[in-house]
Amino acid sequence: MxxxxxxxxxxxxxxxxxxxxxxxxxxxxxxxxxxxxxxxxxxxxxxxxxxxxxxxxxxxxxxITENCLDRHVAENPNRPAIIWEPNDPEEHHRVLTYKNLYDKVCQFAHVLKNNGVKRGDRVCIYMGMIPELAIAVLACARIGAIHSVIFGGFSAQSIADRLQDARAEYIVTCDGAFRGTKDIPLKSVIDDALIACPFVKRVIVCTRTRTPVSMIKGRDVWLEDELKKVETLGLTDCPAEEMDAxxxxxxxxxxxxxxxxxxxxxxxxxxxxxxxxxxxxxxxxxxxxxxxxxxxxxxxxxxxxxxxxxxxxxxxxxxxxxxxxxxxxxxxxxxxxxxxxxxxxxxxxxxxxxxxxxxxxxxxxxxxxxxxxxxxxxxxxxxxxxxxxxxxxxxxxxxxxxxxxxxxxxxxxxxxxxxxxxxxxxxxxxxxxxxxxxxxxxxxxxxxxxxxxxxxxxxxxxxxxxxxxxxxxxxxxxxxxxxxxxxxxxxxxxxxxxxxxxxxxxVDDVLNVSGHRIGTAEVENAINMHAGVVESAVVGFPHDIKGQGIYAFIIFQGLHEDENLTRQDILQTVSRIIGPIAKPDKIQFVTGLPKTRSGKIMRRILRKIAEGETSNFGDTTTLLDPAVVEEIAVGKL
CATH class of the missing domain: 3.40.50.12780 (ANL, N-terminal domain)
Structure with a gap:
């Protein structure tokens, strides 16, 4: 080749x-x-x-799957396509040749079709990094369904937002996922998300962690059971749907x-x-x-x-x-x-x-x-x-x-x-x-x-x-x-x-934290959901490991004596609404934010403070309350 x-x-x-x-x-x-x-x-x-x-x-x-699978199966069926290394080095790894992968994608495609998925339908995929994730992605493409993969670190609220936006009526998930020492309860998070998404018709669940899960009759099915049905029906090859470019x-x-x-x-x-x-x-x-x-x-x-x-x-x-x-x-x-x-x-x-x-x-x-x-x-x-x-x-x-x-x-x-x-x-x-x-x-x-x-x-x-x-x-x-x-x-x-x-x-209001793009407005919205938060402003600052960290300036009503406990409460709120990846690294409580007379927060000034600048803030006379800048600079964490 x-x-x-x-x-x-x-x-x-x-x-x-x-x-x-x-x-x-x-x-x-x-x-x-x-x-x-x-x-x-x-x-x-x-x-x-x-x-x-x-x-x-x-x-x-x-x-696209004929280009990713079929043509290679014809030429090199035994070439390894996917090598999978599990979380636990003691667990056996898996190697899927192009022929193996083709067979599994066709089987999964039949599972999707048997559960009502059609060309143009949106399928949300919320799984750990196992071969079945790649197989599910390719199976959707095989039958012309539109896949939307959601990273396993997002919260139920974030999943619900995405499901509602895409009107995704089908979900593929796992009972749980392994990641380092963590056992992430994926199906449980999906269940919480679906409270706000009654339009979801089917949840296909793959077994990975053997975590006990709730399976709702008429909505939830086990992938293993669905694959057995495909086998019993003798369904093997699944012709690829012809798609427009x-x-x-x-x-x-x-x-x-x-x-x-x-x-x-x-x-x-x-x-x-x-x-x-x-x-x-x-x-x-x-x-x-x-x-x-x-x-x-x-x-x-x-x-x-x-x-x-x-x-x-x-x-x-x-x-x-x-x-x-x-x-x-x-x-x-x-x-x-x-x-x-x-x-x-x-x-x-x-x-x-x-x-x-x-x-x-x-x-x-x-x-x-x-x-x-x-x-x-x-x-x-x-x-x-x-x-x-x-x-x-x-x-x-x-x-x-x-x-x-x-x-x-x-x-x-x-x-x-x-x-x-x-x-x-x-x-x-x-x-x-x-x-x-x-x-x-x-x-x-x-x-x-x-x-x-x-x-x-x-x-x-x-x-x-x-x-x-x-x-x-x-x-x-x-x-x-x-x-x-x-x-x-x-x-x-x-x-x-x-x-x-x-x-x-x-150069816009987007942060790049550990390679993940996170909007400042998204984090501020999550912080502002906390009952005691009056207003917040979020900026990036240099971080030795992540590249950029998240620095939050927060006006808090009724700040109790234990500031650290309040910080933990706010972090918990952000985790709940977006996910742990969006948690601020530093939270500074302030009495006010630097605003123009029209009410716009001057993030340029906050960014300088977060980066360690203690003066040279430019012309602050146009601010509603210029004194607030010095107060914030003195209190910098």
């Missing part, structure tokens, strides 16, 4: 990039010919960012600068072509390589680079149920040695966390199989980059520092392993087909190098989001209205003399 679209030198990259910008339709049509289509496209690209409207491969018919493939919810999460919609064809293309080229994937992405499938990284990208390329992808520090901080290195991992793709947060344990956990582990290292989720700092390079890659493995977002579907700016040079803490060059620009606050493009500004993309790539579910106007306002004619990323960036990009972080 080889990839005709694989780039093998810097000269090839330069030529491919130039062609992708000058003749994008011809460029992507050539790449797309490597995939299996029921019917070829009438037009490669139709777009208008003002509406916004983007359509790739219009008129084409396909099913622009039919929705999945909805993935992401935080924004307003309180309500947005359902980002990705479509079938463009997403498939782009994830496979970026996977093969950024990681310089070679047939037979073992690719270990440590993300959760509940996030876009897991969708694109555990499931769809690798499988569309016929690769071997490794899924890990646990955490990098349990039973101890050597777990990643055990896995690398055990499976002779060639590509390791993880988050800067994980690297910084493991750095804190020193070099002892690395002792005695053979990491010589590693060829490529990668980072994702947030900009990596130079100290972490150097530690990763020296101690994990031994100076022999290129580090691909990938910048992208839920909305972009795949990696947009990154060096390519062994092809384009890496620079510590720089994402470097755009992938072919990606046209980044830097603009000032007025939307004027900043020409020349070096430069710094807000990062936008001025033309579509195949995996760009198509809409936000049920609210296209929100998609337009959020991504395409700030700088008309461009997709606004919400990030700031610098560009050096050679055209390399370094991402400097969010």
């Amino acid at each position: 080889s990839y005709s679209y694989q780039i093998n030198s810097k000269e090839q990259y330069d030529a491919a990039y130039q062609r992708s910008v000058e003749a994008p339709e011809a460029f992507w049509a050539e790449v797309a010919h490597n995939f299996q289509w029921r019917r070829k496209w009438d037009k490669v690209l139709d777009w208008n960012f003002a509406e916004p409207h983007v359509a790739w491969f219009a008129g084409a018919k396909l099913n 622009e039919d929705p493939l999945f909805i993935l919810y992401t935080s924004g600068s307003t309180g309500k999460p947005k359902g980002v919609v990705h479509s079938c064809a463009g997403y498939m072509v782009y994830t496979a293309y970026s996977f093969v080229n950024v990681f310089n994937y070679q047939p037979g390589d073992i690719h270990f992405c440590t993300a959760d499938i509940g996030w876009i990284t897991g969708h694109s680079y555990i499931v769809y990208g690798p499988l569309a390329a016929g690769a071997t992808t490794l899924m890990f149920e646990g955490v990098p520090t349990w039973p101890d901080a050597s777990r990643f290195w055990q896995i690398v040695e055990k499976y002779k991992v060639n590509i390791l793709y993880t988050a800067p947060t994980a690297i910084r966390s493991l750095m804190g344990f020193g070099l002892q956990p690395l002792q005695g582990y053979d990491l010589s199989s590693l060829k490529v290292l990668g980072t994702v989720g947030e900009p990596i700092n130079e100290e972490a980059w150097n530690w990763y390079n020296e101690n994990i890659g031994k100076g022999n493995c290129p580090i691909v520092d990938t910048w992208w977002q839920t909305e972009t579907g795949g990696m947009l700016i990154s060096n390519m392993a062994n092809i384009t040079p890496g620079i510590p803490a720089w994402a470097t060059l755009p992938l072919p087909g990606v046209q980044p620009v830097l603009v000032d606050e007025h939307g004027t493009e900043i020409e020349g190098n070096p430069a710094a500004g807000n990062l936008c993309i001025k033309a579509p790539w195949p995996a760009i989001l198509r809409t936000t579910y049920g609210d296209h106007e929100r998609c337009r306002k959020t991504y395409f209205s700030t700088y008309p004619g461009m997709y606004f990323t919400g990030d700031g960036a610098m560009r050096d003399a050679q055209g390399n990009y370094r991402i400097t972080g969010r």
Whole structure:
């Protein structure tokens, strides 16, 4: 197996990039010919960012699972597709060949159909990192149902919000999930969520932890029982539903600068072509390589680079149920040695966390199989980059520092392993087909190098989001209205003399905590639900492990003597409403917030205080109460 679209030198990259910008339709049509289509496209690209409207491969018919499964079963049925490493290293791992995976996806697809799921229905998936999660995702795609995976750390309230927004009538979950020392009661959380979602028709429950669960007659069924029915009926192959290129493939919810999460919609064809293309080229994937992405499938990284990208390329992808520090901080290195991992793709947060344990956990582990290292989720700092390079890659493995977002579907700016040079803490060059620009606050493009500004993309790539579910106007306002004619990323960036990009972080009211995007408004809404909170303001601050921490300034009514107990109460409220990932790291009680006379909170000032600034707050005379700034600065935690 080889990839005709694989780039093998810097000269090839330069030529491919130039062609992708000058003749994008011809460029992507050539790449797309490597995939299996029921019917070829009438037009490669139709777009208008003002509406916004983007359509790739219009008129084409396909099913993404025929590209991820069927064609590989025909050519290499016994090649490992998914290697699964359980949370407990003493438990037996699983290896699913392409033929195994195909059979299980077809069986699961029949289970869905037998339970009433049809093309276009939304299926919510809330599971731990077990093979059945990937199987459920692919089974939905097989029959044309739209999957919406929800990360296992979200609360019942967060799940209910997403179910209501998507009107998802079907759920796939587990009795529970293992994650390090935790046993997460997934089915119980779903039960709490469903109190507010009476429209849900069926909950399919997979056994994992053998936690006692409540099974409601007529609504809840065990996956194992449903699979036996499929077997009894003799249902084996499940023909793939013919989908239009622009039919929705999945909805993935992401935080924004307003309180309500947005359902980002990705479509079938463009997403498939782009994830496979970026996977093969950024990681310089070679047939037979073992690719270990440590993300959760509940996030876009897991969708694109555990499931769809690798499988569309016929690769071997490794899924890990646990955490990098349990039973101890050597777990990643055990896995690398055990499976002779060639590509390791993880988050800067994980690297910084493991750095804190020193070099002892690395002792005695053979990491010589590693060829490529990668980072994702947030900009990596130079100290972490150097530690990763020296101690994990031994100076022999290129580090691909990938910048992208839920909305972009795949990696947009990154060096390519062994092809384009890496620079510590720089994402470097755009992938072919990606046209980044830097603009000032007025939307004027900043020409020349070096430069710094807000990062936008001025033309579509195949995996760009198509809409936000049920609210296209929100998609337009959020991504395409700030700088008309461009997709606004919400990030700031610098560009050096050679055209390399370094991402400097969010420029809107969104935090990047351990690679998870969390909207400040969403956290403030949750804090304000606490009975004693009058008002709150949330900002980010530098955090040694997470990259960014959450700092909350709170006006509290009737603060009792034990401030710490009040803080715990507030943290509990945030956990209940959003989930533990959104809990503030610092809570400072204040008597007032810096506001303009029109009532707008000046987060710029709060951000400076959170970052340790004690003066230089700029002109505060326009504030309603300038004295409150000094009071907050003095009380900083």
